[in-house]
Amino acid sequence: MLLEIRLFATFRHRRFKTKQMELPVGFLLGNLLKKLDISIKNVGILLVNGKHSDKETRLIDGDVVAIFPVVGGG
Amino acid sequence: MSGYSGTILRVNLSTSEIKKEELDSKLALKYVGGRGLGTYFIAKEVDPKADALSGANKLIFATGPLTGSKAPTGGRYMVVTKSPLSGTIASSNSGGFFGAELKKAGYDLIIFEGKSEKPCYLSIKDDQVELRDASACWGKKVSQATDLLTEASGDPKSRVAVIGPAGEKLSLIASIMNEKYRAAGRSGVGAVMGSKNLKAVVVRGTGSVESADEEKTKTVIKDILAKIKENPVTSTGLPTYGTAVLVNVINETGIYPTKNFQEAYTPSADQVSGETLAEKYLVKKTACFRCPIACGRRCQIDGVEGEGPEYETLWAYSADCGVYDLPSVIKANNLCNEYGLDTISAGATIACAMELVEKGHIKDDELDGTPLEFGSSEAIIEWTRKMGEGEGLGAKMAQGSYRFAESYGAAELSMSVKKLELPAYDPRGVQGYGLNCATTNRGGCHVRGYLISPEILSLPEGIDRNSIEGKSAWVKAFQDLTGVIDSLGMCLFTSFAIGADEYTSIFNAIVGQDWTTEKLMQAGDRIWNIERQFNLAAGIDPDQDKLPKRILEEAIPEGPSKGQASKLGEILGQYYADRGWTEAGIPTPEKLAELELA
Known part of the structure; x- marks a missing residue:
């Protein structure tokens, strides 16, 4: 399946902004983080198609995954 | 009682009488200070039905018991008055150094009453307080007026809170600016100041704010600083990207209002994000009084330095207006700071005007040849200038989106609550x-x-x-x-980084209570x-x-x-x-x- 991965803020350092990735259907979001070398404890917001998700979420073809560190503002 | 200075400065602008009154400590504790205490005095002394721009309204600069103290970030003050924009109570908060300086000069609150006949400003040097002629800086923009008043004070350490031309012209979305870039932005507090012919407050304070229990204060501050340092938002997110880090977060969740809230997502957000701002325009980060976070952004565009734009400003001038051109957004933000306009209300009013054009309410001959359609970089800069100058249709827009849209019989296109423009999140999501x-x-x-x-x-x-x-x-x-x-x-x-328990601890240590x-x-x-x-x-x-x-x-x-x-x-x-x-x-x-x- 083909996914679009979007990284933000400090997660872009030495990685990328946006990338298409080919992964097996049902791939776990937690395993995607490992593949990207992002520690779950540094993750603030995990979105799949704009919906808050967690490391147990299974991904499907066409999903857009957005990964943010812990951030705030206002 | 520690924390509080114990003195209220009451300035009658109609009679030029200046009085120092003792702060009732029971009253101070009941309303804490700042926003609470300021509201108490407005509620007690101002007829709620009074015209907010008349001499019957009062304007209060209110510090809290921790303002100017050793408490981390303890530099905030509140401007409390009746809002001319919404007709509600207004309390508009600002950081920087002005609030701490006022407290160190020995005052918890300044209450301005009445209306001066001629432009004036209040000069405070500890216990020396006087009203001065402001004719030399009336009409001047914020940075120039600040420089002139600092020079006139004879002390470069003086702190200046000033209105720009927008406040002088009674724009209902006018702000009060201190140290040039920090804004008591919302609710039109700058118009109340302008209506009183009060250009500025210039303050220099050499005192200090003592704690009731120095040892306990040290321990509590150590704990709070550790929590601020441990927390990823206050230790990394805000210092690295400022508030603008939210652009992508809010957009990716699909609640980023676009084109006057007609849409809630844009594929172009990253062009105006905190990440892009940091990469291309950030000169340095800045911090307010005793702040370990330092979320302020000093940015440079075409050789002009300014502070911001903050997240809300970036949104109001970019997605809300359909403009994804960061240099133009930075310029519009700088113009707001110079004219003394609330960036949220100013950007959102332009967005509202753009929809009024789109829907055919505004005719071409009203625009004096200036574009006002979604996506126009020229529009956000030029209409901000026109609002600040009170020029042409800009004068009408400077009364905020509600009154502007209502004048075309389309008040529903103002994205406001109680006439105050909504910030950068779509409430539907x-x-x-x-x-x-x-x-x-x-x-x-x-x-x-x-x-x-x-x-x-x-x-x-x-x-x-x-x-x-x-x-x-x-x-x-x-x-x-x-x-x-x-x-x-x-x-x-x-x-x-911290919760209600930590605020209680620091309040108790500094004020000497056991709440x-x-x-x-x-x-x-x-x-x-x-x-x-x-x-x-x-x-x-x-x-x-x-x-x-x-x-x-x-x-x-x-x-x-x-x-x-x-x-x-x-x-x-x-x-x-x-x-x-x-x-x-x-x-x-x-x-x-x-x-x-x-």
Whole structure:
């Protein structure tokens, strides 16, 4: 399946902004983080198609995954 | 009593009489300080139905007991008055160094009364206080006026809070600016200052704010600083990207209002994001008084340095206007700071005007050849300038989006609550935040109960943004705690790292009390209710606890939050009940008695 991965803020350092990735259907979001070398404890917001998700979420073809560190503002 | 200076400065601008009054310590504790204490004096001394731009209104600069103290971020002050924009109570918060300087000069509050015949400013050097002629700086923009007044004070360490041309011309979205870039931005407080012919307050204070228990204060501060350092938001997120880091977060969740809230997602957000700002335009980060966070952004464009844009500004001038050209957004932000305009209301009013053009309400011959369509970089710069100068149609826009849209018979196109423009989140996709916006005492405002924190940022814990379950209790707790923080004189951003217990500890150590957290939170509840009582007496009825028609009646059309609609009608009654109000939204006599407001 083909996914679009979007990284933000400090997660872009030495990685990328946006990338298409080919992964097996049902791939776990937690395993995607490992593949990207992002520690779950540094993750603030995990979105799949704009919906808050967690490391147990299974991904499907066409999903857009957005990964943010812990951030705030206002 | 430590923390407080114990003195109120009362300045009658009609008679030029300046009096120093003793602050009643029981009263100070009852309302904490800052926003709470300022509201008490407005509610007591100003007829809620008074014309906000008349001499009958008063303008209060209020510090809190922690302003100017050793408390981390303890530099905040509040401008409290009746708002000429919304007709509600207004309390507009600012950072920088002005508040701390005022406190070190020995004053908890300045209460301005009446109206000066000629432009004047107040000069304070510790106990020397005098009104001076402001004719040399009247008409000048913020940075030039600040420089002139600093020079005239003879002390480069003086701090200056000033209005720009927008405040002088009584723009209802005018701000008060201190140290050139920090704004008491919202609710048109700058117009109240302008209506009094008061250009500025210049202050130099050489005293200090003592703690009741120095040892305890040290221990509490050490704990708070450690928590700020450990917390990823206050230690990394805000210092690295400033508030602008939210652009991508809010857009990716599909609640980023675009084209005057017609849409809620844009594929172009990264062009105007905090990441891009940091990469291309950031010169350095800046910090306010005793702030370990340093979220301020000093940016440079075409050789001109300025501060910001903050997240809300970036949104108002980019997505809301459909403009994804960061240099133009930075220039528009700089213009707002120079003219003394609230960046949220100014950008949102231009966005509203763009929709009025799109829908055919504004005719070409009204525009003097200046473009006013969504996506125009020229429009956001030129219409900001025209609003600041009060030129042509810009003069009408400078009265805010509600009055502007209403003049075309299309008030529903103003994305405002109680006539104050909504900030940068679509309430349809965040139910608790929507409830907060509908019920805030100053109108469409995010910093009275920032539910975006749990609903979107998962801080301090994540809650389902689309659910209404338990949301009214969350909103009440956030609103009450915010009332406390605003009254203490600390920055709201500390609340990412610390909670009500830590605010109680620092208050107790510095002021010398042994309050429980419940007692501090009850003070927040009291502040909320006295504001509500003022609004009700001013004729702001509970039927104003609502959101714009588009938000209430239409679902989000596209993007990640497609189909989400406001559930305000299902949750408002529960909120009134949680507040101890009647079903009609009126505080009950029992509630007022419990809060000692009867």
